[in-house]
Amino acid sequence: MAQKVAHGSKVDNLVVKPQRRISTRNGFRQLYFILFPALVMLVIFKYIPILGIVIAFQDFNIFDGVFKSPFVGLDHFERLFSNPDFYSVLSNTLIINFYKLLFWVPLPVIFALFLNEVRLLKLRSTFQTTMYLPHFLSWVIVGGIFVNILAVNGGLINELIELIGGKPIKFMYDTNWFRHVIVASSMWKEVGWGTIVYLAAISSVDPQLYEQAKIDGASKIRQIWHITIPSITSTIVLMTLISLGNILSNSFEQILVMYNPAVYEVADVIETYVFRTGIGQMEYSYTTAVGIFSGLVGFILVISANTLCRKFLGRSLW
Amino acid sequence: MVGGKMEKNITKVDKGFVFFSYTMLALFSLLVAIPIINLVSVSVSGMSHVLSGNIQIWPKDFQIEAYKYVLSSKEFFMALNNSLYITFFGTILGVFLSVMAAYPLSKIHLPGRNKIMILFVFTMMFNGGIIPQYILMNKLGLLNNLWAVILPLSINVFNMLIVKNYFESIPEDIEEAAKIDGANQFTILIRVMLPLAIPVIATISLFYVVMYWNEYFYSRLFINEFTEIPLQVYLRMVIFEAMDPAGNFALSNANVKLAPQSIINTTVVLSMLPMIILYPFLQRFLLKGMIIGSVKG
Numbered sequence: 001m002a003q004k005v006a007h008g009s010k011v012d013n014l015v016v017k018p019q020r021r022i023s024t025r026n027g028f029r030q031l032y033f034i035l036f037p038a039l040v041m042l043v044i045f046k047y048i049p050i051l052g053i054v055i056a057f058q059d060f061n062i063f064d065g066v067f068k069s070p071f072v073g074l075d076h077f078e079r080l081f082s083n084p085d086f087y088s089v090l091s092n093t094l095i096i097n098f099y100k101l102l103f104w105v106p107l108p109v110i111f112a113l114f115l116n117e118v119r120l121l122k123l124r125s126t127f128q129t130t131m132y133l134p135h136f137l138s139w140v141i142v143g144g145i146f147v148n149i150l151a152v153n154g155g156l157i158n159e160l161i162e163l164i165g166g167k168p169i170k171f172m173y174d175t176n177w178f179r180h181v182i183v184a185s186s187m188w189k190e191v192g193w194g195t196i197v198y199l200a201a202i203s204s205v206d207p208q209l210y211e212q213a214k215i216d217g218a219s220k221i222r223q224i225w226h227i228t229i230p231s232i233t234s235t236i237v238l239m240t241l242i243s244l245g246n247i248l249s250n251s252f253e254q255i256l257v258m259y260n261p262a263v264y265e266v267a268d269v270i271e272t273y274v275f276r277t278g279i280g281q282m283e284y285s286y287t288t289a290v291g292i293f294s295g296l297v298g299f300i301l302v303i304s305a306n307t308l309c310r311k312f313l314g315r316s317l318w
Numbered sequence: 319m320v321g322g323k324m325e326k327n328i329t330k331v332d333k334g335f336v337f338f339s340y341t342m343l344a345l346f347s348l349l350v351a352i353p354i355i356n357l358v359s360v361s362v363s364g365m366s367h368v369l370s371g372n373i374q375i376w377p378k379d380f381q382i383e384a385y386k387y388v389l390s391s392k393e394f395f396m397a398l399n400n401s402l403y404i405t406f407f408g409t410i411l412g413v414f415l416s417v418m419a420a421y422p423l424s425k426i427h428l429p430g431r432n433k434i435m436i437l438f439v440f441t442m443m444f445n446g447g448i449i450p451q452y453i454l455m456n457k458l459g460l461l462n463n464l465w466a467v468i469l470p471l472s473i474n475v476f477n478m479l480i481v482k483n484y485f486e487s488i489p490e491d492i493e494e495a496a497k498i499d500g501a502n503q504f505t506i507l508i509r510v511m512l513p514l515a516i517p518v519i520a521t522i523s524l525f526y527v528v529m530y531w532n533e534y535f536y537s538r539l540f541i542n543e544f545t546e547i548p549l550q551v552y553l554r555m556v557i558f559e560a561m562d563p564a565g566n567f568a569l570s571n572a573n574v575k576l577a578p579q580s581i582i583n584t585t586v587v588l589s590m591l592p593m594i595i596l597y598p599f600l601q602r603f604l605l606k607g608m609i610i611g612s613v614k615g
Binding site: 027028030031032034035037038039041042044045046047048049050051052053055060062065066111113114115117118123126127129130131132133134136137138139140141143144145146147148149151153154155156158159188191192219220221252253256257258260271274275278279284287288291292295 | 331332335336338339340342343344346347349350351352353354356357360368369370371372373374414415416418419421422423425428429434437438441444445446447448449450451452453454456457469470472473478497502503504507528531532533534535538539550551553554557558579582583585586589590593596597600601
């Protein structure tokens with residue numbers, strides 16, 4: 001039926017085409033005119049900064065501007081690779097983000113599988129309403145929520161620790177704990193929301209497969225293992241690839257909000273470093289070079305992960 | 319017989335798994351809810367209970383002194399005002415630009431459409447980074463101006479694509495009929511397409527509101543002047559730099575009748591209120607958006 005209708009309309013298109021061409025051509029100039037404001041904004045606020053990365057190859061100063069500042073080639077990149085600070089922030093970035101990825105890949109899948117078992121619709125929507133909420137709170141508010149429960153003086157967590165006989169921990173100022181706080185708060189904020197994409201993937205699995213498995217006497221867990229998981233693998237791979245691409249820029253805003261000088265040593269990531277030394281000490285060219293490096297590494301990571309996926313799993317982003 | 323036994327075992331395992339799922343979901347929901355409830359409870363509890371760490375879940379010695387205190391500070395309203403300004407004008411500009419870009423790009427026959435699309439989508443993957451954006455704002459003379467936050471975020475390709483997909487799903491016949499009546503593209507967009515696109519415009523408006531309200535980084539980057547900071551930057555100072563809601567960096571001596579943590583939490587609660595109020599709409603429109611998406615797919 002549907003095919004027939006589609007076919008019919010195609011024929012209609014062919015018949016009407018010459019007339020439509022003429023009538024739409026008159027509208028093209030108007031359409032470009034409508035598009036113009038957005039295009040101007042795109043060029044000014046997206047493309048000019050992209051072209052602005054040329055200052056990484058200059059000794060840029062704000063008075064001479066991009067056009068008059070002298071070119072210095074790869075000097076800033078050489079400085080970058082000989083700077084111990086850079087290696088320290090690079091390793092912080094990788095450690096924190098791979099640590100996050102360790103939880104970020106499985107947790108939303110697992111909770112989506114759990115949610116899928118809930119048949120009571122009211123209860124299910126209560127769970128979802130609660131779990132999705134933190135996604136809409138800003139990092140500053142999430143920071144405030146964690147500062148409150150992690151407070152040394154009367155915070156809920158430290159009370160519990162004292163209750164079982166431990167000593168209160170200064171979570172936000174302790175270099176041993178701060179990374180855990182970063183990962184835990186980011187899971188608290190985003191895991192619930194992360195289930196949505198998997199719930200959608202699970203709901204599109206052919207129900208006949210489950211019927212067949214039930215007849216064969218497969219338990220729920222076997223059904224999940226042999227039907228659900230294989231059906232959503234491509235979604236999992238896709239989501240992981242996307243996170244991998246952002247691995248060097250992820251968690252920037254969160255850390256900018258939550259860190260303090262006491263934990264710079266373990267929490268300073270590439271972009272917070274760029275922000276502090278770039279804007280604070282006006283090291284414009286050097287920090288732009290750092291930014292380019294970080295973008296490049298992210299790009300290479302995605303490309304290589306994508307190639308590996310295509311080779312071994314037959315799935316890819318492109 | 320054996321088959322029957324196996325089936326029984328399986329249903330037992332299944333029931334166990336379902337029970338486990340409910341338990342884990344309940345635990346996770348509590349894990350999300352308790353910190354928020356505790357936050358509110360500390361904000362409305364008596365000082366002695368807060369200082370001695372006596373608040374677990376529900377408030378003790380209920381009072382709203384902290385709310386009176388924060389709501390009497392000029393600085394809180396100054397930051398609130400800045401945030402409202404950014405959110406209001408940002409959302410209007412963002413929706414305007416998204417619709418204006420989406421409509422022409424939804425026309426398959428538009429010459430150069432694919433090239434322009436690439437131009438838009440490319441910016442989702444690459445950006446110039448922090449410093450070039452800062453220098454641009456400096457050159458435009460927009461540092462310490464709320465528009466420095468509004469303008470770069472108003473171009474949101476993701477929102478534009480949502481609107482574009484929606485326009486593409488509107489049957490071409492409707493446009494043809496309007497053309498036969500002699501309407502030009504501007505009239506079609508305003509009179510015909512916009513009324514049809516109200517649900518999707520509501521959806522992206524909410525996205526823009528959430529984005530601008532929660533925005534922190536650009537405000538921190540472009541705005542240094544204390545009188546121009548939006549609520550999130552102000553809130554960060556109160557939470558992490560122990561700033562008094564009145565702008566003095568001495569929260570501990572701020573007020574003898576109030577625990578510092580209550581003042582901080584009150585500021586946090588007041589700042590998250592708009593999102594909590596919008597939340598039912600956010601969920602509903604999100605669902606709608608997903609239905610639109612799935613019909614398309």
